[in-house]
Amino acid sequence: MVAFEVPPPKGPKAAQEPTRAELIRVGYPPGLEATQDPDAFRRRGDIVGRVASDPLPAGLLLIEDLQLADLSEGGTGWTLRYGVRVLDRRGRSSPLVVATDLILMPEVAAPTGLSAEPTADGVRLTWSPVPGERSFDYNVYRSSPEAPWPESPLNPAPIAATGWPIAWKRTRFRTPS
Numbered sequence: 001m002v003a004f005e006v007p008p009p010k011g012p013k014a015a016q017e018p019t020r021a022e023l024i025r026v027g028y029p030p031g032l033e034a035t036q037d038p039d040a041f042r043r044r045g046d047i048v049g050r051v052a053s054d055p056l057p058a059g060l061l062l063i064e065d066l067q068l069a070d071l072s073e074g075g076t077g078w079t080l081r082y083g084v085r086v087l088d089r090r091g092r093s094s095p096l097v098v099a100t101d102l103i104l105m106p107e108v109a110a111p112t113g114l115s116a117e118p119t120a121d122g123v124r125l126t127w128s129p130v131p132g133e134r135s136f137d138y139n140v141y142r143s144s145p146e147a148p149w150p151e152s153p154l155n156p157a158p159i160a161a162t163g164w165p166i167a168w169k170r171t172r173f174r175t176p177s
Contacts, residue, residue, distance in 0.1 A: 006051070007086060008058040010094065018056040020087040023049030024096075030077035041083050041096055054089070111138065111162075119165065126163040140164055 010016045024045040028034040086094040111127035125140065137158030141150050154166060 005059055006056055006084075007094070007097075009055070010088065015089045017054075017089060018058075018086045018094075019054045019089050020050070020052040021056060022047050022085045022087075024083045024085060026081045026083075028079040028081070034079040034081055038096060038098070040081075041085075041098075045083070056086070122166045122168040124163060124165045128162060140166070142166075 006018060006021045009018060024041050025048045026034075026040050026045045081098065083096040083098045085096050088094075109130040112130055113126075113128035115126050116123045117126070127138075137160045139153035139158055140155050141153050143149060155164060
């Protein structure tokens with residue numbers, strides 16, 4: 001998923017309030033260098049998300065759910081460059097805001113044999129690599145009803161090993177004296 005936040009108005013005048021925003025994608029197939037040419041968005045870009053309102057509320061998100069099938073041969077190896085263009089009431093465009101390039105990778109197979117063992121400090125997760133697959137590094141996430149998919153993994157860096165300890169924060173209660 002790719003998301004951009006719509007910026008606040010460029011100035012205090014009503015004509016400067018944004019009324020439309022577009023999420024633009026330029027795809028570069030494997031072997032073709034993703035040039036830093038801003039004109040590529042005009043020549044080769046596809047509008048993959050659009051939102052309009054008068055005025056457009058600042059903070060509104062433009063989101064594209066990446067569909068690899070949209071790119072030939074499943075899309076692996078492609079470099080995707082995204083930009084956002086905001087237009088005001090007069091139709092004047094803001095400078096294009098360009099995001100970091102995304103390079104599409106093949107889907108990582110889930111490890112097998114996942115198990116959790118209690119420890120004195122929490123739990124230790126262990127797993128087996130997928131037979132026949134190249135080695136991948138993994139991230140560990142913990143969800144809850146309030147945050148079904150957390151933004152950040154529990155681990156500080158991707159895990160290349162076949163296990164990882166999770167320490168629980170302990171809470172101690174004191175009874176009033």
